[in-house]
Amino acid sequence: MPTPPSQPTGVRRPRAMVIDHAWRGLGPGLESLSGPGGAPLTRTVKLIVLPLVVRPALRPELAVDFLGPAEAACLDGLIRRSGALLVATAQWFTLLKRTRRALGIVAGNPQDLYFQRCFELATEHGAPSGDVDATDRARAVVEDVADTADGRTVEALKGYLSDAARRARLDGELATAWESRLSGPAPSSDASAAVDLAAVALDACGTPGRSGEAPEYATLVEAGHGELFGRALWAHAGGVWRRGDLPAHLGLTAHQVPPRPQVGRGASTATLPAPLDRTLFERLFVVLQSSARREELPPVPELVGRETGRSCAPLGLHDESLRVAVVLGGRLAVGLDPLGTGEPVLGRTAAHRAVNSRWRREASVLRARRMTVSPHPDPDGGVLDALAQDLRTPWAAYMRRLWVRLHGRDVRDAPLEDLAAAWAVLDGVARSVMMDHRAKVRSALRALSKAPTRVAEPRSA
Structure with a gap:
């Protein structure tokens, strides 16, 4: 990955541009965290770079959209000094995805589920060595994430709402709530x-x-x-x-x-209706799909019960x-x-x-x-x-x-x-x-x- 030309100094620059420039300057090894053009993925910035490397809560001067020369230099330095750690994070992510496939796990977005866990692994253990210990650690993380998300997946929601008697009961509750x-x-x-x-x-x-x-x-x-x-x-x-x-x-x-609102049977991000026109399934589908830490959500039966009144x-x-x-x-x-x-x-x-x-x-x-x-x-x-x-x-x-x-x-x-x-x-x-x-x-x-x-x-x- 070639190092981009240096940027002009003495002017305020968008923080996103500074992050992109510093990221591209780290060199190869970040492909699993980067897009086709070499820039960091949106989720990489959102889940790793900002909260774990930049940490704007501790550095409020870096929390703004446009940075002066001193702040831009500070941000650039933080990312470049974290280069080895980020490369190790990318390697753990590749290993966790491979482990996930081997275990037959398909629920959830791997970036949402594993990015921050990979950074933790890289911080504690460095790059995965390829030995049994690294494989065991990867398997433990993948299984732990799957366990904590159990009962909080789109598949679990679909199964819960497929029961005919339960659907009839929920439809009656919706009708009563709507009438009042x-x-x-x-x-x-x-x-x-x-x-x-x-x-x-x-x-x-x-x-x-x-x-x-x-x-x-x-x-x-x-x-x-x-x-x-x-x-x-x-x-x-x-x-x-x-x-x-x-x-x-x-x-x-x-x-x-x-x-x-209706109960609903399925959903697609490409065809979601306007927010207040969505079914129970569509409303919860978005929540489950976009949640980076689904373990913080209640199980599906409780989610559905609350959403019936909320809708x-x-x-x-x-x-x-x-x-x-x-x-x-x-x-x-x-x-x-x-x-x-x-x-x-x-x-x-x-x-x-x-x-x-x-x-x-x-x-x-x-x-x-x-x-x-x-x-x-x-x-x-x-x-x-x-x-x-x-x-x-x-x-x-x-x-x-x-x-x-x-x-x-x-x-x-x-x-x-x-x-x-x-x-x-x-x-x-x-x-x-x-x-x-x-x-x-x-x-x-x-x-x-x-x-x-x-x-x-x-x-x-």
């Missing part, structure tokens, strides 16, 4: 009040040092504004966002109001602080404007200015913006034009990802204690959506660069 969901006060006016309070809270979020001072978040939670907002969706409240073209649910359902709760969530985060996220989402169109929306806050400013600096967004104003906006065969369209309606992807993240916290009983915690989630989702769009643009450009050049045929006289 509208008991309570009329919520439409309260939904608007929640949106107004959310705006004040978001202004504090986008102002450095103020996220811990705003009382609006506590007011929203204590007054149950998240629950009232969820009830407003059931009552088909309109005008919540002061825009006639935006439904109150912001794409959380494909219907005017969320439908009654019929306002916004499909039990915890009120997480429901309030949906309201805050919706208020942020309707003001997202990565293309800088300047279209009038419900008053933008300091949080909007911070997120939109970051988004507009993205090269992929600048490319998409040029396409939207071009008289010929489809020069690349439609691929990039479709990605530009995603930026015209950014609230859809944002709300879908936010709900999934909050649902995962609800399953684990992890509320958002204060506004600072809520903002960390809201801002993190915005960054995640932005990074996902960047990756899609890069993939599209690579595909287009490999496409054969079409030669125009001569016109007839």
Whole structure:
């Protein structure tokens, strides 16, 4: 793996770029932790580099997206000094995957299950020596992970929900819970009040040092504004966002109001419906598929029992602080404007200015913006034009990802204690959506660069 050219000094650089540069400079031996182009896998960064090598909690100066020269040099040094440890981690991962295949284990994503355990093995034992001890250690880890995840797999969920009598009982429980969901006060006016309070809270979020001072978040939670907002969706409240073209649910359902949840029999990541339209199976499928530490989850019977009530709760969530985060996220989402169109929306806050400013600096967004104003906006065969369209309606992807993240916290009983915690989630989702769009643009450009050049045929006289 060739060492990339040195980067310019004296300027702030994206942390992701610094990590990529340092990683590529480590040389060969990291193939099992890297993508086809030599960059670290997303899960490598998320599960190994950041939490175990960089450790931003101990080095808060490295927790930001853009690093000054000194911070970039520190991060670069941390990764390079960990080179031998990371190579050993990659070797353990290869051995654990081979052991997994030999044992016939297929459940779960090996990267999620083993990455951090491999780093622990490398730290304690160095690189696997290829002897009996290394083989025994690998087998012990694979079997231990399989045991702790037992009863918490998609296969176990499928088996549990295949019983006809159990399915009938669950369907009856869903019907009963759904019929009683509208008991309570009329919520439409309260939904608007929640949106107004959310705006004040978001202004504090986008102002450095103020996220811990705003009382609006506590007011929203204590007054149950998240629950009232969820009830407003059931009552088909309109005008919540002061825009006639935006439904109150912001794409959380494909219907005017969320439908009654069904039990379900299967799921596919490629065809998952909108969050509030998902079956019990689909909701738990996502949780089980995305959990790096499934041993922290309750067994499948308990998961299903809790999810039956949760799926019929306002916004499909039990915890009120997480429901309030949906309201805050919706208020942020309707003001997202990565293309800088300047279209009038419900008053933008300091949080909007911070997120939109970051988004507009993205090269992929600048490319998409040029396409939207071009008289010929489809020069690349439609691929990039479709990605530009995603930026015209950014609230859809944002709300879908936010709900999934909050649902995962609800399953684990992890509320958002204060506004600072809520903002960390809201801002993190915005960054995640932005990074996902960047990756899609890069993939599209690579595909287009490999496409054969079409030669125009001569016109007839």
